[in-house]
Amino acid sequence: MNSSSNERAVEWPPPSSGVGQPLLVVDGVGKSFTEGPTPIRALQTVSLQVQPGEIVCLLGPSGSGKSTLLRIVGGLIRPDRGRVWFDGQPVQEPHPSMGFIFQSTNLMPWRTVLDNVLLPVEVQKGRVEARDREQAQELLALVGLDGFSHLYPRQLSGGMAQRVVLARTLLHGARLLLMDEPFGALDALTRERMNLELLRIHRLQAKTILMVTHSIAEAVFLADRVLVMSERPGRIVAQLPVDLPRPRTIDMMAGEAFGRLTLQVRRYIGEVGELD
Amino acid sequence: MNSSSNERAVEWPPPSSGVGQPLLVVDGVGKSFTEGPTPIRALQTVSLQVQPGEIVCLLGPSGSGKSTLLRIVGGLIRPDRGRVWFDGQPVQEPHPSMGFIFQSTNLMPWRTVLDNVLLPVEVQKGRVEARDREQAQELLALVGLDGFSHLYPRQLSGGMAQRVVLARTLLHGARLLLMDEPFGALDALTRERMNLELLRIHRLQAKTILMVTHSIAEAVFLADRVLVMSERPGRIVAQLPVDLPRPRTIDMMAGEAFGRLTLQVRRYIGEVGELD
């Protein structure tokens, strides 16, 4: 494996390949962690673009740098090289129009479920109005947590906590959602429901979504485009446009096109696995 | 929904249905959490048996009490009613022959990866020998974390941390493994690898496994029997013996029997979902 071949790989997508003006441009981003005794090379060189309204799913082996990439896109950590552009502006720090779901459910243990959901409002508007409260309650109902709003996070099951995080992020009202395995702790049925809700919200509110997931089916079901990352140090080794029509329905999952796409992603991933 | 029909449901499995003497018997266990302002009924009435060497997978909607059940079985919390028997002894507190994987990755942040894996040995033997260290390194290699043994948990990705927990539990040498979504944060490929490793270890060391998972495919692939739980308050609403031959291989997943079983579980779960 030589570095020039890697460089070739990251040239995709070409800077001018966008349909319109891309909402998000990741340009030659690389990152190593040097705090420890041995530096860890997390991301090699990653470039990608996301169009407004697009849903892009990121698949890749554990430890390949997906979370790191998302953090860089969100402006939470600085890349060693390369740059990120959001809405035509370089991203130096978190942008108010980006919403984040982290891989670990980070609820504040001293806030009730409702107050946790209301946190973004409190931060952005400085205070919480009755209307926000109502909206939060609606979102909690949406994620199936009606009647749990006065519990503390410790009293929730793993999947319930994850859904609170989802409600919190949706209340945020961001244009770009960066989601790191948002449904990982949910059972198949709840997960499907959440997927459908996400698609509905995406359709209604024209959100753009960049999401890490480990479920190939979920990726194909949600995404306009699926990106596959290599093993550490991560780079994007494949992309697959998903041409299933929208709005998508659960039935489609039984369809032939869906199966073909899933298989294709599987093959990409398998190849990656066999590469090293 | 009346309670007598529920009672009927939990009568399964009949006390004498076991092939031999069951390793684990859960007998009419129920649990409510009463600490909060409104008591939460987590488990209705659950009875089940696990034979030595069996792999039983537990599926169910988020918040249905799966983790609670596992905690009760492991002796970490007391049920309000009913009892648990392990190896013919009532379970009042954790048993040395049970190994636990919790839903949240609970590594000690002040211990390196290696020391975290060695924790069970340190607790059980009082000290760590060179042989244990070797074995831990082997297990780390097995879960694909060769060369990461001197990192601290914070330096790991979500999936890597989960694999450290797996290695820790395997070093434990327990006869019964209680696993709460042990592979939730892993990508499909790594997950498959881990599944195969688990089966190999199960075969070699005659372990008994009770595992919560949200992946139907995983449940069918691993289990001798799949149990499906209802929505909260949880009870077991269905069981499905998996008659796929052992040792199992990845190829089986493409087979007709596998598809049929998966569909069947799907239907059970779907029914549960439509019940309320």
Added chain:
Amino acid sequence: MTFEAKVKTQTDRPRGEGTSAPGHSAGWLLQHLEYLLVPVVLGLGLFVWDRLVVWQGYPPFILPAPAVVFRKFLLTLQDGTLVRHGLVTLLEVLLGLALGLSLAFVLGYWLGKHRGAERLLSPYIVASQSVPIVAIAPLLVIWFGSGLLSKVLVCGLITFFPTLVSTMVGIRNVDRDLYDLMRSLRASRWQIFRLLELPAALPIIFGGLKLSVILAVVGAVVGEFSGADVGLGFLINLARGVLDTPLMFVAVIALILLAQLLYLGVSLLESYCLRWQRAA
């Protein structure tokens, strides 16, 4: 013996329920024992004190009997002596706390965020804490007079450190994941402080506060010892001077009560602010 048989025999005595119930009632007992024990222990203490005086034959100038002290207590309460001196000491304590704690919070927060700054400043802070107050009392008197101010300064100085350290430790203990969350929401520094750092550090800060309020009382007394004409510390000195040991004990008891009151206040505030810890 087969497993079935075992199940059978053990089912007969409902042990699972049995062991669970005592756990509950033991907790209940302990909780109520506590309220029961407070007067019991207190009474026991008074009894031992009384017996000590009788058996050891201590003259009153060494250890007056509890009854004597109690009478004196009522007396000084009635004629307003206790209230007058107590209020002054309370004022010194409160002003000292206001001064010390506000400084401690600000500086502790800053040092918590910047380890370099801690290494830089800690020698001076340690120095300020280890200079015996009595040794710098002349300087304090020369610079700030022998009135309220010098006592407030002593109080402030002595309350400052525990809250500083606990604020520092508390801020460093904040979950990093939650920092990321707040940053991703573009929370301002003030919001990060108010919504994340303060509530997260509070359990630890309260530990420091508990120390500070007690040291504040000690500080006021030390300040009053080195020159004052009112206050409970002064009253102790005065009582020594007029050979009134019971009065001295009354002043000491008043100081203890003052400290208890402050401690109780902090404890109540703590259990209100940290009520989320008790849920679940």
Added chain:
Amino acid sequence: MTFEAKVKTQTDRPRGEGTSAPGHSAGWLLQHLEYLLVPVVLGLGLFVWDRLVVWQGYPPFILPAPAVVFRKFLLTLQDGTLVRHGLVTLLEVLLGLALGLSLAFVLGYWLGKHRGAERLLSPYIVASQSVPIVAIAPLLVIWFGSGLLSKVLVCGLITFFPTLVSTMVGIRNVDRDLYDLMRSLRASRWQIFRLLELPAALPIIFGGLKLSVILAVVGAVVGEFSGADVGLGFLINLARGVLDTPLMFVAVIALILLAQLLYLGVSLLESYCLRWQRAA
């Protein structure tokens, strides 16, 4: 202006790299500034002190010039005075710490585990902390003599509380998930303490230790003030008595150095024990 154009113009000045670099070098600067600043600030302090003496015309018995104090320091160092008194105070401090800390750990651990016990005992602990030593000095002398023991007791009493509180808070702060883990491994109480509770509570306990070691020095001085014929606190009293202000300053400085030494020791131990916090 199109997006492409913007990319172009902004690419020309590598701002992303630019802002990242200053962050690093600022950190570097701050880290080294720190070592640079220590002597600078110290020198500045000495200079201000010196100027103060010259400008204000303070005679040596009010504020001796640094040079005078330094000369006295060397003198007392040579003739062994400083070492003799310093060693006694150090002994008192160390014994007091040994006593206070061991009690504080045990009791703090217990109180941390049982909130009921805390509510039950805290009034007495608070009382023990708020009684002015001078007031009970006669009793201390009668019960424990006027030798080393009474100073060690005062020291122990005063160091006890901060470590008690921080141990209590630290124990309560332990992640409950890890308790479950340890219980599932059937760890003994001792193992839970050693492998989980101690390392988890250590960041907070160290905060209390820092307070305790400094208070130990203060405690030794307070103990020596109320009756002693050796020790740095005694030396201060002696110097005051013979109006030897430079000697008093020397004793105070020796106390400060002693406190610094202890604090530094705890800090080093802390950064060794908590080295995992610095990784990542």
Added chain:
Amino acid sequence: GCSPITPPGQGTGDVPALTPVTLGVGFIPNVQFAPFYVGIDQGFFAAEGLAINLDYGFENDYLKLVGTNQLQFMVGSGDQVVLGRAQGLPVRYIMAWYTRYPVVIFAKKDAGIVQPADLAGKRIGIPGPFGASYVALRGILEAAGLEEQDVHLESIGFTQAAAVSEGLVDAAVDYGVNGPVILAQAGIETTQIALDDYLQIPSNGLISNDQTLEQHPELARRLVRATLRSIQYTLEHPDEAFEIALKFVPEAGGENRAANRAVFDAVLAYWQRRPGTQPGATRLEDWQAAVAFMQRIGLVDSPVPAEELFTNEFVVE
């Protein structure tokens, strides 16, 4: 920050011509300061055009304040002046109040300690080897030709009465109106050895500094005159003086009245005029003896000219 103690029932506002004078007194409000209370109450100070503020604090601190002219007058003992002068403090003793050095060594009567020689080999409690107690101890030991190592000194802080009564020490060094009176009140008889019987050292009196005496001699003269008059009045009317003192230190009344009256009666003896001396004056030979003695016991290391230590010019009419 000093609160003036004004005589009850007598406003200061209607006498605008009064010069405020802050007087630092060691210790705490006590019947032992009765002359000052009497002077304020009877208007002796006001008659001299003075408004007195009594400031309570440590003698040590006041000596420094007076030495730097931050305070003009204080009450302190002669040995402090010697120490101060030796350190270059321009303090000067201007009026004697106590005619006897007030520190004694006391013991329980059955211990049989009645003269300095009896102290040999005994355990003696002392607040610490410094200050007035130490001066007295060394003086008394010297009278019997004893050295410090001939007795067992124990630093017991200010717990002399307790230590003696509980038998922790055989004898203790304390003010004559303190420990012995406490024990007497508790019905324990004591014997006392007073330094003054063996060595005369100028005791408590008024201290000022050279600058004040140079620039405001009239102020010093008025203060001395008023103070002497107050002392005289107190000695002549002890009962009335005691009642006046109780107005200033009400805590000394009530239950504590008897004890404090005992203290008061005891302290009067220390103020009695010595036959053949001028009230308030000190003798050069006493100062010389004091300097020589303090040099002998190592409290001062340079010879201090005795003439610089005091002046009688303000007491001589």
